[in-house]
Amino acid sequence: MNFFIPLSIVALVCPHGVDAFLNPSLTRFSCGTVRGRDCFRSMVANRSEDILDADVVKEPAFAGVSRRSLSVESFKVMDVLERANELQSQGKDVLHCEVGQPESGCPSTVAEAAVSALTGPPRQVMGYTDAFGLLPLRENICQHYLDKYSGVSAENVDTSRIVVTTGSSGGFLLAFTACFDTGDTVAIASSGYPCYRNILGALGCELANIGINSEFKITALELKEEIERRREMGEKPINGLILSSPSNPTGSMLTPGELKDLCQLCDEENIQFISDEIYHGISYGKEEATALQFSNNAIVINSFSKYYSMSGWRLGWMVIPQELVEPVNCLQQNMFINAPTISQTAALKCWDEETIAELEKHVEKYRTSRSVILDELSEISELDPENIAPADGGFYVYVDLGENNVAPGLGSVAMCKALLEEEYVAFTPGNDFEDPSGNLGDRRFRISYAGGIETAKKAMERFHNFWPTWMERVQAAK
Numbered sequence: 001m002n003f004f005i006p007l008s009i010v011a012l013v014c015p016h017g018v019d020a021f022l023n024p025s026l027t028r029f030s031c032g033t034v035r036g037r038d039c040f041r042s043m044v045a046n047r048s049e050d051i052l053d054a055d056v057v058k059e060p061a062f063a064g065v066s067r068r069s070l071s072v073e074s075f076k077v078m079d080v081l082e083r084a085n086e087l088q089s090q091g092k093d094v095l096h097c098e099v100g101q102p103e104s105g106c107p108s109t110v111a112e113a114a115v116s117a118l119t120g121p122p123r124q125v126m127g128y129t130d131a132f133g134l135l136p137l138r139e140n141i142c143q144h145y146l147d148k149y150s151g152v153s154a155e156n157v158d159t160s161r162i163v164v165t166t167g168s169s170g171g172f173l174l175a176f177t178a179c180f181d182t183g184d185t186v187a188i189a190s191s192g193y194p195c196y197r198n199i200l201g202a203l204g205c206e207l208a209n210i211g212i213n214s215e216f217k218i219t220a221l222e223l224k225e226e227i228e229r230r231r232e233m234g235e236k237p238i239n240g241l242i243l244s245s246p247s248n249p250t251g252s253m254l255t256p257g258e259l260k261d262l263c264q265l266c267d268e269e270n271i272q273f274i275s276d277e278i279y280h281g282i283s284y285g286k287e288e289a290t291a292l293q294f295s296n297n298a299i300v301i302n303s304f305s306k307y308y309s310m311s312g313w314r315l316g317w318m319v320i321p322q323e324l325v326e327p328v329n330c331l332q333q334n335m336f337i338n339a340p341t342i343s344q345t346a347a348l349k350c351w352d353e354e355t356i357a358e359l360e361k362h363v364e365k366y367r368t369s370r371s372v373i374l375d376e377l378s379e380i381s382e383l384d385p386e387n388i389a390p391a392d393g394g395f396y397v398y399v400d401l402g403e404n405n406v407a408p409g410l411g412s413v414a415m416c417k418a419l420l421e422e423e424y425v426a427f428t429p430g431n432d433f434e435d436p437s438g439n440l441g442d443r444r445f446r447i448s449y450a451g452g453i454e455t456a457k458k459a460m461e462r463f464h465n466f467w468p469t470w471m472e473r474v475q476a477a478k
């Protein structure tokens with residue numbers, strides 16, 4: 001199928017002309033109510049089948065811009081961050097409750113290790129490492145599993161199966177590419193972390209969106225229902241499942257029993273389970289379980305970005321089944337060579353006693369901020385407590401406004417925009433996390449409390465003042 005749109009038509013449809021499409025860096029402008037990139041996207045809406053069509057892939061729509069890249073949604077929290085930063089640079093007192101980025105820097109032991117590695121003596125070269133990363137770091141990771149979780153076999157976490165990655169995001173690309181082919185179906189939770197959807201889409205995978213249950217999670221029960229529904233409807237089977245527990249955005253956690261059932265179901269149904277455990281270490285009383293306790297086939301992905309407070313160091317890891325060692329090694333060699341050597345070197349300090357003591361203090365701060373937010377939300381009578389996700393782990397509170405608190409054009413997307421423009425408080429609208437074919441994205445929103453206790457307090461004060469004025473607007477629009 002040929003798919004070529006003359007540049008003149010693009011220029012007509014999008015007032016900003018073709019330049020924006022020829023230069024991906026020009027995609028941040030507003031194009032009526034849609035962005036420039038969306039303007040193009042709306043013209044190629046539902047063209048995902050094109051990505052699957054080898055003939056089309058060979059023929060680019062425009063020089064230098066692939067259809068694949070144009071099919072990818074923005075990571076909306078980064079759009080919110082960009083606008084929040086813009087307001088901040090204009091001198092506004094912006095409260096950042098949008099990104100999941102710890103306010104604290106990396107642990108002091110890690111910073112010192114980085115400085116001494118760079119300055120010496122002896123001054124380290126910081127050349128390439130093995131594709132899977134520094135062996136001592138992989139040994140520490142292996143030990144971490146053996147120390148923290150009961151029943152993980154040493155074989156499952158052998159250093160030969162541990163891959164140090166460029167953040168967990170680098171791990172997603174490696175895992176998805178190693179496990180799935182174009183056209184494969186991968187199940188994700190809705191609500192869930194947006195980049196799963198966006199990266200899988202870019203790789204030409206199809207998505208099975210599974211709605212979360214009343215406890216804001218998906219368990220073996222919901223997966224089984226979807227497997228059976230697809231069988232009955234004659235739809236393609238599910239090849240993979242990716243989930244995070246604790247979840248971003250809901251903060252819900254699978255119990256060890258629920259995780260075990262999910263691992264077993266995936267093994268029985270030949271579904272490659274990818275367990276994103278990036279928020280492990282940040283939880284408030286519930287037991288954390290790893291898929292490595294229950295399955296030899298699951299892939300576990302983790303990162304230094306959250307608990308270890310090293311988001312910009314771009315360092316994460318995966319534990320993979322034996323069968324994937326060779327393919328992932330080849331992919332890592334070609335795609336990344338290795339994760340940043342300076343970050344790997346410094347991260348060797350991550351499990352020192354002093355480091356853990358510092359990191360545990362951060363968790364205490366998250367616990368306080370979490371209470372501030374949950375208490376403030378409970379004061380808002382219009383919000384149904386059942387519509388506030390449990391926030392058992394991670395550093396997010398996810399809220400559903402409910403049907404009564406929205407009006408046409410005045411859902412959570414407009415609310416987050418108004419809150420940012422009027423009160424300089426940045427929350428993330430739910431459309432980052434929800435199945436785009438439904439309407440929940442415009443009813444839900446996420447508050448991040450990774451930015452510190454003072455930020456959480458001030459943000460909730462401003463939200464409290466804003467809320468009645470917002471409700472008046474909603475009522476007037478009904």
Ligand SMILES: Cc1ncc(COP(=O)(O)O)c(C=O)c1O
Pocket residue numbers: 100166167168169170193244247248276278302303304305311315316
């Ligand atoms: C669930 C989840 N997985 C992965 C990531 C990406 O993290 P990294 O910095 O390790 O790439 C995030 C970031 O917010 C996340 O929330």
